[in-house]
Amino acid sequence: MSGSQTTVATICQTLSEKIAAGGYSATGRLPSERTLSEQFGTTRITLRESLSQLEAQGLIYREVRRGWFISPPRLLYNPLQRSHFHAMALEQGRHAKTELIDACQLIGSDDLCQKLALPPQSALYCIRRIRYIDGRAVLYVEHYLNPQFFPEIIHDDLTKSLTDLYLSRYGVRYGRVRFDMVPTRLPPEACDALKIALGSPALFITRINRDQRDRVIDCDLEYWRYDALHIDVEVSGGA
Amino acid sequence: MSGSQTTVATICQTLSEKIAAGGYSATGRLPSERTLSEQFGTTRITLRESLSQLEAQGLIYREVRRGWFISPPRLLYNPLQRSHFHAMALEQGRHAKTELIDACQLIGSDDLCQKLALPPQSALYCIRRIRYIDGRAVLYVEHYLNPQFFPEIIHDDLTKSLTDLYLSRYGVRYGRVRFDMVPTRLPPEACDALKIALGSPALFITRINRDQRDRVIDCDLEYWRYDALHIDVEVSGGA
Incomplete structure (x- = not known):
């Protein structure tokens, strides 16, 4: 449980930093959940929890059937x-x-x-x-x-x-x-x-x-x- | 589906009016979901949908294992x-x-x-x-x-x-x-x-x-x- 929490925190931080550095700005879109799970060597559940936390912060948002996108500036x-x-x-x-x-x-x-x-x-x-x-x-x-x-x-x-x-x-x-x-x-x-x-x-x-x-x-x-x-x-x- | 929507709207309106009139103010608490379902002659699912809509409006809120309460004024x-x-x-x-x-x-x-x-x-x-x-x-x-x-x-x-x-x-x-x-x-x-x-x-x-x-x-x-x-x-x- 605590291990999974650490993983979530690490994934969130890595993704936040990459977003802040303009890592996905060319498309404004995150890679698919499957690709991200593979990149982080983690389960889909842990990945989704991380994405939800970033969504709660307003950093990314989801579009039905289209995937995850970087939120534009407020x-x-x-x-x-x-x-x-x-x-x-x-x-x-x-x-x-x-x-x-x-x-x-x-x-x-x-x-x-x-x-x-x-x-x-x-x-x-x-x-x-x-x-x-x-x-x-x-x-x-x-x-x-x-x-x-x-x-x-x-x-x-x-x-x-x-x-x-x-x-x-x-x-x-x-x-x-x-x-x-x-x-x-x-x-x-x-x-x-x-x-x-x-x-x-x-x-x-x-x-x-x-x-x-x-x-x-x-x-x-x-x-x-x-x-x-x-x-x-x-x-x-x-x- | 449209029938159920009507029921939800009716339940929401009846409950809002009762709350506005101070109907539950003595305890600050709604009756149990079971009691409410019986009072409205409706299913638990329809009742819950109605309660969720009132919660979304900030009119009522839920406490874990304690039930539904009237929101105090903002x-x-x-x-x-x-x-x-x-x-x-x-x-x-x-x-x-x-x-x-x-x-x-x-x-x-x-x-x-x-x-x-x-x-x-x-x-x-x-x-x-x-x-x-x-x-x-x-x-x-x-x-x-x-x-x-x-x-x-x-x-x-x-x-x-x-x-x-x-x-x-x-x-x-x-x-x-x-x-x-x-x-x-x-x-x-x-x-x-x-x-x-x-x-x-x-x-x-x-x-x-x-x-x-x-x-x-x-x-x-x-x-x-x-x-x-x-x-x-x-x-x-x-x-």
């Missing part, structure tokens, strides 16, 4: 420097893409209506999208909009930045924003969208956005892959 | 309002407790020395603690201190607030702080300390703390149970 998400998704990715030298799942009008749940400062049973626009960084789906998001600010927006091209659309078509600019971040597990609809296993960890970010006149205009429910981002906040000293 | 963690652990709990009407695992001097890893702005191979103090809210272990933390600021601190009573000890014994006050938050899975040592299943989701917060003279004094590595906290940040509008 996207830096600084809530104090507001920047929309495409701009944020670009500033960090990454490539962003947005895919629309659907857009419709619906009656908001009590909770959503409250977040949007609307009476219960209000009609809302719901826009569901998947966002990609360098071709990898990292974010499943549901946007809920107060329709009175954005009439007919759901018939527009919603693969573009909403921030730009708000401004160019409706003269609405983002103002104050409230972030609530909760570590959680991905709900089933997000697992489907991001094509990852049920029950995977996630960061769930709720943003309630106001406009330049301090009116609540929309609310975003964002489910991020746990290994896709980190949050960085610097705070000056107190009294 | 602790609010606002990085913009610095407050030490015991004070933060007290402000939210919660009871905090700190348990010392161990404290020692060691040679820091390259990464830790860099975080503390020290040369490689520097000696550091390491203090490992478990923190409880209302009797539940929610946080496993490793504190790494630059010993030159805190000579012999590891022989002090380390179940108390370090903030208070820094000030009363060493005249050191916290200044700027840098937070880095990463959703991850709990590492094995944190699972042991918090007595939860291997691979459970967690929020990993790294804090690099400076003193009133802007010198880096310590670095905290915090592993939080994923269902124990939420982060709340309000940001004023940009240009």
Whole structure:
């Protein structure tokens, strides 16, 4: 048991160092489990335990039927420097893409209506999208909009930045924003969208956005892959 | 299949509503799985799937061999309002407790020395603690201190607030702080300390703390149970 633990630790360290040194960066992909087991002269069980530990650290990830891949660097998400998704990715030298799942009008749940400062049973626009960084789906998001600010927006091209659309078509600019971040597990609809296993960890970010006149205009429910981002906040000293 | 999905959704909704209404608050505990299966007239498999979904939402949690419990409210963690652990709990009407695992001097890893702005191979103090809210272990933390600021601190009573000890014994006050938050899975040592299943989701917060003279004094590595906290940040509008 203790021998097997040592082996796991050794395999993890060797693989981490090789990844850090760019050893697999040409393909972004680890050799097959069989090849790795042979290289380390170990059992498939011990190898899998090692890979799971590296996965837990967010260093590698698995794709169904495709094998193990090196995780790309986490996207830096600084809530104090507001920047929309495409701009944020670009500033960090990454490539962003947005895919629309659907857009419709619906009656908001009590909770959503409250977040949007609307009476219960209000009609809302719901826009569901998947966002990609360098071709990898990292974010499943549901946007809920107060329709009175954005009439007919759901018939527009919603693969573009909403921030730009708000401004160019409706003269609405983002103002104050409230972030609530909760570590959680991905709900089933997000697992489907991001094509990852049920029950995977996630960061769930709720943003309630106001406009330049301090009116609540929309609310975003964002489910991020746990290994896709980190949050960085610097705070000056107190009294 | 679709029938079973409907049942799961119905069970989840019924249980959520009952929990929200305080239905199980007297004991903080759900009835046994067997009792619940009978109440809902459903199979154990369907019931378990429902319970797993509620667990994923952070509404309930399981203790090994003890059954299912209602999750206490998440602790609010606002990085913009610095407050030490015991004070933060007290402000939210919660009871905090700190348990010392161990404290020692060691040679820091390259990464830790860099975080503390020290040369490689520097000696550091390491203090490992478990923190409880209302009797539940929610946080496993490793504190790494630059010993030159805190000579012999590891022989002090380390179940108390370090903030208070820094000030009363060493005249050191916290200044700027840098937070880095990463959703991850709990590492094995944190699972042991918090007595939860291997691979459970967690929020990993790294804090690099400076003193009133802007010198880096310590670095905290915090592993939080994923269902124990939420982060709340309000940001004023940009240009």
